[in-house]
Structure formats: C-alpha cells, structure tokens
Amino acid sequence: MIPLLKLEKLTKRFGGLVAVSDLEVEIRPGEILSLIGPNGAGKTTVFNMVTGFYEPDNGSILFDNQEICGLKPHLITKCGIARTFQNIRLFSDMTVLENMIVARQCRAKTKIAGAILRTSFAKQEEREDKERLLELLAFFKLQHNYELKASALAYGEQRRLEIARALATDPKLLLLDEPTAGMNLRESETIMELISSIVRKMEVTILLIEHNMNVVMGISDRIAVLDHGIKIGEGTSEQIQTNEAVIKAYLGDVAFKDVDH
Amino acid sequence: MSFELFKKLSWVLILLFLVSLPYLRVNIYNLHVYTLICIYIIISIGLNIIFGHTGQISLGHAAFYAIGAYTSALLTAKLGFPFVLAFFCAGIVSLIIGLGVGAATLKLEGAYLAMATIGFGEIVRMILIHWERMSGGPAGISKIPDPSFLGWQLHSAQSKYYLILFVTIVAFICYRNLMISNYGKKFTAVKENILAAQAMGIDTTRTKVIAFGISTLYAGLGGSLYAHLNCYIAPDAFPISESITLLLIVVLGGMGNILGPILGSIILIEIKESLRMLRDYNMLIYGFGLMALMIFAPKGFSGINIFRIFKRVFGKKI
Numbered sequence: 162m163i164p165l166l167k168l169e170k171l172t173k174r175f176g177g178l179v180a181v182s183d184l185e186v187e188i189r190p191g192e193i194l195s196l197i198g199p200n201g202a203g204k205t206t207v208f209n210m211v212t213g214f215y216e217p218d219n220g221s222i223l224f225d226n227q228e229i230c231g232l233k234p235h236l237i238t239k240c241g242i243a244r245t246f247q248n249i250r251l252f253s254d255m256t257v258l259e260n261m262i263v264a265r266q267c268r269a270k271t272k273i274a275g276a277i278l279r280t281s282f283a284k285q286e287e288r289e290d291k292e293r294l295l296e297l298l299a300f301f302k303l304q305h306n307y308e309l310k311a312s313a314l315a316y317g318e319q320r321r322l323e324i325a326r327a328l329a330t331d332p333k334l335l336l337l338d339e340p341t342a343g344m345n346l347r348e349s350e351t352i353m354e355l356i357s358s359i360v361r362k363m364e365v366t367i368l369l370i371e372h373n374m375n376v377v378m379g380i381s382d383r384i385a386v387l388d389h390g391i392k393i394g395e396g397t398s399e400q401i402q403t404n405e406a407v408i409k410a411y412l413g414d415v416a417f418k419d420v421d422h
Numbered sequence: 423m424s425f426e427l428f429k430k431l432s433w434v435l436i437l438l439f440l441v442s443l444p445y446l447r448v449n450i451y452n453l454h455v456y457t458l459i460c461i462y463i464i465i466s467i468g469l470n471i472i473f474g475h476t477g478q479i480s481l482g483h484a485a486f487y488a489i490g491a492y493t494s495a496l497l498t499a500k501l502g503f504p505f506v507l508a509f510f511c512a513g514i515v516s517l518i519i520g521l522g523v524g525a526a527t528l529k530l531e532g533a534y535l536a537m538a539t540i541g542f543g544e545i546v547r548m549i550l551i552h553w554e555r556m557s558g559g560p561a562g563i564s565k566i567p568d569p570s571f572l573g574w575q576l577h578s579a580q581s582k583y584y585l586i587l588f589v590t591i592v593a594f595i596c597y598r599n600l601m602i603s604n605y606g607k608k609f610t611a612v613k614e615n616i617l618a619a620q621a622m623g624i625d626t627t628r629t630k631v632i633a634f635g636i637s638t639l640y641a642g643l644g645g646s647l648y649a650h651l652n653c654y655i656a657p658d659a660f661p662i663s664e665s666i667t668l669l670l671i672v673v674l675g676g677m678g679n680i681l682g683p684i685l686g687s688i689i690l691i692e693i694k695e696s697l698r699m700l701r702d703y704n705m706l707i708y709g710f711g712l713m714a715l716m717i718f719a720p721k722g723f724s725g726i727n728i729f730r731i732f733k734r735v736f737g738k739k740i
Contacts, residue, residue, distance in 0.1 A: 212621060233620075233625070234621055235626070238622060243621070244621050250615050250618040250621075251615070251618065252618065253614065253615075254610075255607070259610075262604050263610075263611040263619070266605065266607065266623070267622065267623025269604060271604070271605055273632065277603075279599045290604065327621075329622075330622060
C-alpha cells in the first residue's frame with residue numbers, strides 16, 4: 162500500500178542540538194499512528210516540520226507521493242494536512258463559528274472582489290459553508306455555543322474546537338498534538354471516542370502525539386517511539402509494551418537491573 | 423415593527439439627514455468641517471482595516487494621504503486630467519506604492535513596523551519639500567481645479583459636500599461588505615493568532631499586504647478629495663502628527679469595529695474644531711480629553727453602551 166505520509170531521513174538541528182535525527186516513518190491511509198516518547202524527544206519538532214513551521218536540515222517529506230518539504234505552512238494545509246497545537250491556539254476573541262469560518266477559507270472560491278460586492282455566489286457559498294460548519298460543530302457537541310466567543314468556552318470544549326477547526330480545512334491527514342493534555346479521565350475518554358469516530362466517518366488519517374498511555378494504547382493502530390530525536394521502536398501497542406529499548410527510554414536502565422536481582 | 427424594518431428605516435433616516443444637512447441652517451464653515459470629517463472617515467476606514475482589524479500598526483499613513491493628494495493635484499493642475507480620472511489615478515498610485523511598502527515592511531512586527539512606517543512617512547514628506555520642480559516645495563501646489571463630474575463644475579461648498587459624502591458612503595459600504603464577509607474574517611485571524619492562521623491555510627503575509635494595500639487605496643482616494651476640496655496643498659498638511667491623529671481616530675472610535683472610523687472621525691474632528699476658540703488652551707484640553715476617554719472608554723466610542731445599539735442596527739449582516 163502507498164503510504165499517505167512518508168518521512169525519509171528527516172533531520173532537524175537547533176545549533177548543536179540534534180532535535181530529530183534521520184527519522185523514517187510511514188503512515189498508511191486510514192490508520193491512527195501515535196508518536197510517543199519522553200519530554201524533549203522531538204515529537205513536536207516532527208509536527209512542526211511536517212506542517213512547514215520548521216524547515217528540516219535534511220531529508221524529505223512525501224505526502225500523497227508529493228514532496229512537501231520546504232513549502233509554507235498555509236500551502237501544506239491546502240495540500241490536506243491539518244494540525245492542532247499543544248497549547249491551545251484559538252482565535253479567542255472571535256466566535257466559535259468564526260473560528261471555523263477562518264479555517265474553511267482555504268477552500269473558499271469567493272475572491273476579494275466577490276466579498277466586497279457581496280455577489281449572489283459569495284452569499285450562496287457563505288450559506289453553504291455555515292450549514293456545513295454547523296454540522297461539523299454538532300459532531301463535536303459545540304453547535305449550541307456557536308455564537309459564543311472561543312475564549313468563553315470551557316477548557317475541554319476549547320480542545321474540541323481546536324480539532325473541529327482543523328477538520329474544517331478538509332484534511333486527509335490530521336496531526337493532533339496532545340489533544341487530551343490537562344484533561345481528566347472522563348474528558349480524555351470523550352476525546353478518544355471522538356478521534357476514533359473521526360477516522361471512521363470522515364476518512365481522515367491521524368498522526369497523534371500523546372503522553373496519556375491509556376489513550377495511546379487504546380486507539381492507536383501503530384505506535385512509533387522517539388527518544389532524543391531517534392526512533393527507537395515501532396509497532397503495535399503489544400510490541401511496544403515489550404520493547405526493551407522503549408522501556409529503557411521511559412524507565413531508565415534501573416528497571417532492568419531490578420529485574421536481574 | 424420588526425427589527426429588520428427598523429434597521430432599514432434607520433438607514434433611510436440617516437441618509438435623509440446627511441443629504442439635507444446643507445439646508446439645515448449650517449454655515450459654510452461648518453459645512454466645510456463636515457466635508458473634512460467625511461474625508462477623515464474614508465482614510466480612517468483604511469487605517470482601521472490594517473491596524474484595527476489586521477493588527478499591523480502604520481504610523482506613516484499621512485504619507486499615502488499626501489501621495490493621493492499630490493498625484494491628483496499634479497494630474498489635474500499640470501497635465502489637465504479630468505477630476506474623475508485623477509481621482510482614480512490617485513487611489514491606484516497610492517495602492518501600488520502601498521503594496522510595495524507593505525511587501526517590504528510587513529514582515530516586521532510591533533515597534534519595528536511602527537519605526538519603518540514612520541521612516542517612510544518622513545521620506546515622503548522630505549521628497550515633497552525638496553523636490554521643488556515636481557511638488558512645488560514648501561509652498562505646495564495652488565490653483566488645483568474644482569472637482570468636475572459629468573460636465574458639472576463643483577465649485578460651491580455644498581456641491582463638494584455632496585460629492586465627498588457620496589464617495590464616503592460608497593467607501594463605507596465596500597468596507598462593511600468586506601468585513602462582514604467570510605473573506606474578511608481572515609484579517610482578524612491574522613491579528614488574533616498568526617501561527618494558528620497559518621496552520622488554517624491562510625497566507626498571512628499576503629493577507630497583511632492586501633489589507634495594507636486596501637488601506638493605502640483609501641488613503642489615496644481621501645487625499646485626492648482633500649486636494650480638490652481646498653484647491654491648495656502643501657507638505658505641512660501631512661506631518662507625522664497627522665498620522666497620529668488618524669491613529670487616534672481609529673483607537674478612539676474602536677479598533678476593529680466597523681462603526682469605529684465614523685464615530686472616531688466625527689467626535690475627534692468636531693472636538694478639535696470646537697476647541698479652536700480656546701486658542702492656547704486647546705491642546706491642553708484636547709490632551710486631557712483623550713486621556714479621560716482612554717480611561718473611561720478603553721474600547722473606544724463604539725464600546726460605549728449608547729453606541730452598541732448603533733452597532734446592532736448597522737453593523738450586522740442584512
């Protein structure tokens with residue numbers, strides 16, 4: 162099967178620090194691949210390279226068999242990759258619906274002249290977009306709050322809006338950066354259910370960064386583990402749980418010494 | 423009476439009031455002030471687009487105002503262009519220079535952008551003062567013809583008021599349409615969170631340059647109207663304090679608020695004009711007034727409750 166996203170020899174250095182080193186990962190269409198690893202392992206750096214916020218020092222990023230390495234972030238979004246942020250980055254002074262509208266703009270056909278003249282085409286497109294976006298909000302149980310300012314939402318709702326907003330750009334690949342950060346068990350479960358239903362219903366492939374192991378083990382098809390910028394393991398959740406290198410990275414050598422004695 | 427009907431009625435009433443203003447026992451001087459307010463509305467609408475909505479400061483907007491005024495003045499007074507053609511040329515010249523300046527400076531942020539735009543404003547002023555063969559130097563350009571429109575020579579204060587009022591209304595409608603459209607939300611997104619805007623597929627550099635371009639187009643058109651209103655222009659009409667006045671109008675009117683430029687222009691220019699009789703004390707009171715306003719109405723005039731009703735009536739989609 163042709164991978165949807167293929168990272169080849171991807172490398173990023175910050176001065177003397179090698180944040181990501183020769184990373185090779187493939188993501189198949191329709192799967193949920195989780196990227197895990199201790200703090201500072203380089204996970205978010207990978208996200209920032211895939212979405213064009215960082216330029217890699219070396220390597221290539223193939224999306225749909227197309228080189229996207231070096232493209233600007235907005236062009237990568239147009240290609241069909243959307244992301245959420247680890248620390249929420251909503252347009253907080255805009256309403257929930259407006260947040261969605263902004264994301265939808267990358268697919269809009271109305272140009273600036275159409276907007277100024279308020280042509281019937283522009284109005285029609287705005288009506289259709291609104292209908293669609295409200296449906297999408299309903300999927301995330303945010304439809305009743307669509308006229309509220311994004312900053313007025315509860316924390317969990319803001320996290321859901323981040324995901325909904327990313328989906329409004331019509332992505333094929335969705336990158337979620339710790340979607341359950343700062344959530345309690347129940348809220349995390351809701352997010353997990355949402356993520357798996359997104360994959361089923363919307364034909365979206367997901368690359369997930371997550372610290373919560375319950376979430377990761379529960380919904381991932383495959384898991385890739387990073388430590389100090391190097392991939393130290395890849396496989397299903399069972400394979401990862403028994404992988405020595407992975408256990409070492411998380412618990413240190415001590416874990417094995419204790420077992421020996 | 424339904425709200426929709428009330429909305430439409432309010433529009434009609436306001437329009438009637440504006441049209442009948444010259445007949446309401448207003449003297450020529452006051453009419454001149456109202457006409458000037460219209461010009462300020464046009465230019466501050468432009469500044470509100472780039473500063474209020476898109477969040478990019480410009481402290482050199484008087485330069486684009488000047489570019490529009492001089493373009494129009496030179497084309498009509500020296501080359502004999504008809505007013506309408508010169509008016510549009512003024513807008514286009516200002517727009518082209520604006521797109522160039524925008525593309526060069528809008529990668530800067532905050533204080534650096536402010537410095538760069540101040541620099542540009544001063545360059546333009548210096549060119550106008552020293553390139554005497556083109557601009558007439560400090561003495562400026564006089565004998566700019568009155569605006570003519572479809573064969574009419576608009577000489578009286580009244581006819582100029584109507585012309586400029588008409589342009590102001592068209593400029594406002596275009597601005598309002600753009601800002602309530604989905605397209606217009608991109609500008610606010612750039613102000614709110616530039617990284618998120620990029621991640622949502624918005625070309626933020628392009629969006630900023632477009633916003634800057636529109637704002638300089640408005641400034642150029644306003645400048646042209648100013649030149650033909652007074653029939654005389656000189657570099658000292660466009661000092662840096664003029665850029666600051668424009669910025670004050672936008673901030674006091676309400677940044678990023680559709681009605682902000684209108685309220686800001688009316689109130690600020692009226693205050694300035696009515697304080698003239700106080701002579702030496704006028705700047706003192708003006709200064710204190712501004713401070714008080716910022717303390718009691720930090721979101722500008724359109725943030726004050728009485729004006730919220732205006733916003734509900736005129737600000738939303740019809």
